[in-house]
Amino acid sequence: MQKSVILLTTCLALLGGVSARAATKNPTPANKYRYAAKKASYYNKSTSAYYRSIWTAARKSWNNSKAFKWSTTKNKKSRTFTTSVAKNSGIWTNATGMAYNGMSYDKTGHQTGAAMYLNRTVLKKYKYNKKQRTNVAIHEMGHALGLSHNQSGSISVMNPANRVHPLRNVDIRGAKKVYTTPLSTKKVLASSAKPTLTVDHLKDYSNGIYGVEAIRKDAGTIVEGTITKSVAHHKAPKNYYTTQTLKINEHFKGLSGKSVTFTQGGTTKMAVTDSEVLHQGEEVVVMLAKNAAGNYYVINDGQGMFVDTHTSNGHELFEHVSDHTIYTEDMLH
Template structure:
């Protein structure tokens, strides 16, 4: 190998590494400013909800989580009857808790043409209690599940309410940005 060939290969390697680092850095920067979202969403940045749990404690948790998200202005949750609500907020019974496995919360949704028409979000009191979650932790889990109800995905950052194992972080600006971007982006497109 000649000296000039060797030099060109080093330059090409440096350029390739620089391009790779810039791409990874761009992905990290995006994750740091906006929580990711999936392709499904509601038609507008609002939806109706009903709290169906009989537990007064968890009714308060869900109401506090709703209030926290509504306060951001990114999305509006409106109270409706159990029959007409687009989102049902509940808690798992002891037998249902087994179905949730190790999940302290779960959100399931049904969509047509990438638009939600039904969302069920559920907290798992058995696990919340056995893991020693505080009221604040319970609230953050409820905020997390409402994030899924709006269309947010998990955020790899521990500084997001949408971090997959979150219990100690409330709604952050990255999460608000994610909801805003979700509702500016057409249904069917994910971040």
């Protein structure tokens, strides 16, 4: 799932590794951000010696690849930094890590600041060992230097739900391609420079119908209804969530009330600027979970949202907002 601030959210067994059918061949794709040169310095904000060592190991992995050079700085005001948090609610629900690109950029559109996070609560809850936590850190550094997610099931540190893969040749080739590909015009770069938040979840539901089957199983609530209220970005009370209220027409799983209010990603400091804002009157199917506070949220953001498009041969057809695949209603419950 992908947003700008983006949620590039990331069907795997919850505690398992990433399966792959065959070796991944194509270079890991780029996101729209990159530094001016293939090097950057960051300030390590982690106060834990354990997590400081994880970021150090991730830095060394990238540096050994010769594709990008990370260095540390003692400047606490550095616009690029690494850190860890201990959260499991809101945007952090089941998120192992996060990268925030474009926190600052120059007039040509080159990134000059990025934030990289590890989530101690989720990593501990699902028993990631130190090597696996380092893989997540390498993944977040990959986002920060200019890489997007690789394919679902890919043998790549940039696999959307990576746990077991270290830095691979496809990632190295992807990073080298980022810094050898000619840039667009300064005007285009500057106009495209908007902060992008990439949230890396435990699961990846983006692999077609199998992803829908998995998210349908994981969702505590699945309902269909009509949007009666949608709070646009940056306007939701007390936070930067996209908040939407649904009048329920059909209950497929869980919740039995007449309406439900649910949120998509965002925090008080990071707003989701390109998540799907539904419009009043739209018919949707939503797959929801509850956070620790008891509030409903869309599983992996757009992965759990389907908008009614039209009827064909007696079937209501719904468009998956994250990848625009069309599903019949009976495939969603």
